[in-house]
Amino acid sequence: MGSKQFTAKPGFWASLFLPRKWKLAFTPKIPDRLRLSLKQSTELPFATITAIATRKGLLWSAIEIRSTGRTDILGGLSSEAAVTLSEQLLCAINHYLVSTIESDKAQLIEIDEAIQTLTRSGHQYLALGDINQTIASVSGNAAKAIAHPLFDIERVPQAIVHQFPASLSMLADRDERQRYNSRFIASELTRYDMFFSDLDGRSLSQEQREACIRLENNNLLIASAGSGKTATMVGKVAYVLDKGLCRPEEILVLAFNNDAAKELRERLAEQLKVNAANLVCQVSTFHALGRSIIQQVEGKPPQLANWVDHPAGESKLIDQMINELRQSNPVFEKLWTQLLVLYPKADAPVEVFDSEEDFRRYISDRNRRNGATISTLSGIYVKSLQEQRIANWLWLNSIPFEYELQIPIGEKGGERRYDEYSDDSFRCAKLNRGILGYAAL
Template sequence: MVETEEIQYQPGFLFGSVTLIGRSAVLKLVGVEKETYDRLQVFLKEQSQRILLNNKTRINECFEMSEGFLRSDFYISASKKDCFARNWNQKFDEEFFVLLGKFDRNQSIDGSHFEVSSLLLKIKAVLSLKFHFEELVRQRNEDFVKQELDRHRKIFDSVEARPLTEEQRLAAIYFQDVNILIASAGSGKTSSLVGKAIYALKKKYFEPQEILMLAFASEAAEGLKNRFAEALAKQNMRMTPDIRTFHSLGMLIIQTVEGARPQLAPWAHKGDLFKTVLEDIVKEVCLDPARDAEMTLLVSTLMFGNATSYEQRVYYQDLFNDDLSDTMEMKNSARERTPSLRTLNGEQVRSLEELIIANWLYLHNIKYVYEKETEILRNGEEQGTRRHFNPDFYYPDVDVYHEHFALDRNGEAPAFIGEKYVSIVEWKRKYFQESQTRFFETHSSMFLDGSVLPFLKAQLSTFGLNPEPKNLDSESAEFAEAKDALIGHFATIIKQIRNQGKTSQNLDVKPFDFLSQAFHNLVLAVLKRYEHALRKNNLIDFEEMLIRASLYVENRAYRSPYKFICIDEFQDISQGRRRLVKALLDQHAEASLFAVGDDWQGIYRFAGADLDIFTRAEKYFGVTQELFLTNTFRSNQGIADAASWFVQKNPLQKKKAVVAHDNRRKGVLDVLSYDSDYGAFPEIEKQLQVLAKELTAKNERAKVFILSRYNYLLPHPSKIREWNKVYSKNLEILGTSFHGSKGLEADYVFILGMNSGPMGFPSIKNDHPFVQMYMPEADVFPYAEERRLFYVALTRAKRKAFLLTRKGIPSLFLQELLEIPNANTYFS
């Protein structure tokens, strides 16, 4: 009978009709007396009420479960929400909620009875949560946050030397599964970490031993420990969270699982020693006969720099390098725009493909002459005259010529060379045939399909030359220089690979052409030998700490006690570190991550940092709450405005409006220009004199930074010492690089090298494309990391920043900064 939700009576002449209305059907009964209708209505009312009361236990249980969830004394995270919904729906199936809906809609139930009325109110509350779950949880969380702000006001006022800001308090209270706090320079990131952990302990969300706080450097970890000790003392709390570096954590995990502390490789702390180790490994790889072709390609490419485009590989001067050129003007124009490349043998060649061939010949003891001048006798109109041309390679021991033509598989030249090229190729072929000169040819297409070196070796053997690898220990200065560059690249690449938690077994790099494939073959060979060297000597390096620790956590050989993980400087995290953190979180369903950082200060891609983990945390960790710290206690508003406006020109950076406690804007930036390479330091000294005089009048001291993109531009340490001695009463002066200044601050900052050009700023020198294959994906916005680096330099300044530039070659960044709205306000 409960299926009937409403009953209606329609009177007639003698009898009426009764309509029974259900949720899915309507039944009409005719010929019903009014008295029968009244009895039916009473029966339905009593029956519905009886069924309702029969379900009161389950209704109360459902209501108490839902109310207990909404009134819980914690922030409802996504995992808590999902856990409740899963348990709720398992205990109370869909049929039960359908029944509640019928009770709620049944108008015949007498609500005047207290118990019935109470049950009906509970049903409404349960159904509201059922059908408006997300909205009610969101509103409940907002109410909870407001209550907590008031309830814990005293803690937030006293946990640090300065009361926490509203933003810092919100960051402490919000407890999503993954919480990313997007900070500004000088906004109190450490205070936020301390406040969050103290709040979590006060709320008894976690025990102290369940909290892990991670820093990247030992100094940062020690600083965090000191801040925590002070905060805990203020709150009369004794037990402290586990605060350590990532590498210290990795070592702890390994030692716990293996029962002994592994021995750290002696080169782990010493870059020069690491390079020596790699030098021995590279030497072994290069002596391997199976790698001789890759070695040649590798050395040639590294000597060539960053150019690997097809045009640069095959750009020849065949049109212009002999007397067949139509005009001297054409020849000179071509020489000006054609790259000139030095081989291991010391001569200059005109394309990367020629460079590779020449170096392979040199390294295999094949004597050759590059572009040997050849005299020919002209026929026809100029019969009897002698002209000259220069075939690419000549092998004097067997009197054989070798031309390398920029032709594809169809015998056609690329469009950028010009139509005349193919006709000259045909002319050369005809000349060699008619003069019965021994010669062979190779083509650019052979580089694309990888056949060029095997073909070259076979041709030379046909003419009686047998290539044999040189003894690499006795190579020329050119080879030593190339080998040193090679080892430097391998040092960078191996650390990049291992920082990402990769090994030779799971490296998933995709080479983009024949040359990059050859390079990758060598990378794998070197990496395998390096891994073998670690295993053979039972050693571990810093990268191995994270790789091995991650494996132990993932396979549950290590049982993690950590349920709440906090990370400082999260913008610097690598894929290897992310893997370890994710594995730790996955061991506990109730685990939470709190990561603090500033994507505007992401400047360590070269060291393996992957900014994508910060900017798209949800992709890597799941449901994420983003909060902001926009109040800065360091720079004044003028510097904050200029730096923020500049860095946000990149649309991929997180957007925020920075508010400074110091509201000064006027004259906080100054441009100092000079005439010569050595003119920057006198300009600095002039300003130091002015600052010292002003500070003396105020009886104040100030800190000064002299910063540069490149260390070589900085004043010599002796000059810094001299200035510190002269101005010791008022100034403390430090010189360092942009990267070295990260995390530091000064009253005044001088930024050197704001020039354009190859060694200017932003740096236009990119990592070699082969190296970039192993690095985290770069930003698509031009000079994105250089832009963030300038932001870091600017925001070291509390009072004023001086930008130094040589007259006539201002930096692109300086020109852009001068375009800031109301520039006259900010610049002196």
């Protein structure tokens, strides 16, 4: 793997519109840093760069370089140029890191011992971040290079990879780490069976227990309403504290609204056997967290809109916006009227129900209420909300119709009998001289 000299800057047309011009340069003569020219020239040492990403814009793309204490967004690039520059940067950084490792190969033995101590204890689930943290705890430049957030072992020449100790297979082979974690989870489920059987006032399911034990850098838990997500969050906090993997002040639990945050705080306090007011773990809403961060940085809380703290402030603001749109936009006025007429009351979404069967039962109850008792704009009464929408739509579009049209049926002896058109999915509407069939909306 080599690293070549390169220089990047915005295209000619893009530079005419950018607020400030920039130039980024790298030369192998100075292999451990970039030179960035903005208003003045500055250096970005590779050891301080933590992330590189590309951003796509409407006209041009940009590349984002995050370093310790600063973030530089360099725009005015074509999509292809941004991708090329990102690859050049990663290549240069990894070439520098590999060179650093090669210059201190003896330290690989210490790194190997540290990783083996971690895996031999079998004390915790191993996320990739845990392995990097263990490597970073070893003093020396080689350890810092391997623990660098942009170190990519797949960019390391095979001749050098073969010199790495076997323990570093945790970095090189994703399956190796997964095999270790699978063995750990099976063992931990047995070891903590009594703990999870009486947690937060209930016994957690097998899936909930595994969700508590898995401690990847990022975990995505997908679960339906009422399936025990709150209990799982409480269980995860209790588990990591019991294992001694975190201190209470290092834990942040976030909820979307105040009621959910209050419930989480109370249930956590009850599980940890402390008063909710004395709970050291931080439990907050996303908005409260953002506000506290701004206050810490700026020294004062952010100024909020004057309607935020009013009990009906949000509703009044939305009403004002809708009224302004109705007066200025005829298309919106028509669509808004149709929305109110055809969907006068929104159904509860399926996500709030414990099962799809409960949702269907709820819809069935709403749709059929003791015969034709639901009024429509045309003055007739129908039997379901779907039929109400159909009748209102026909009325809005000036289409004459008859609800539950009687169909004459001839019988023996010349007698005629009248039956309703009774298909569950269709009703009939008269339009001029024909019959219009329409499906329930």
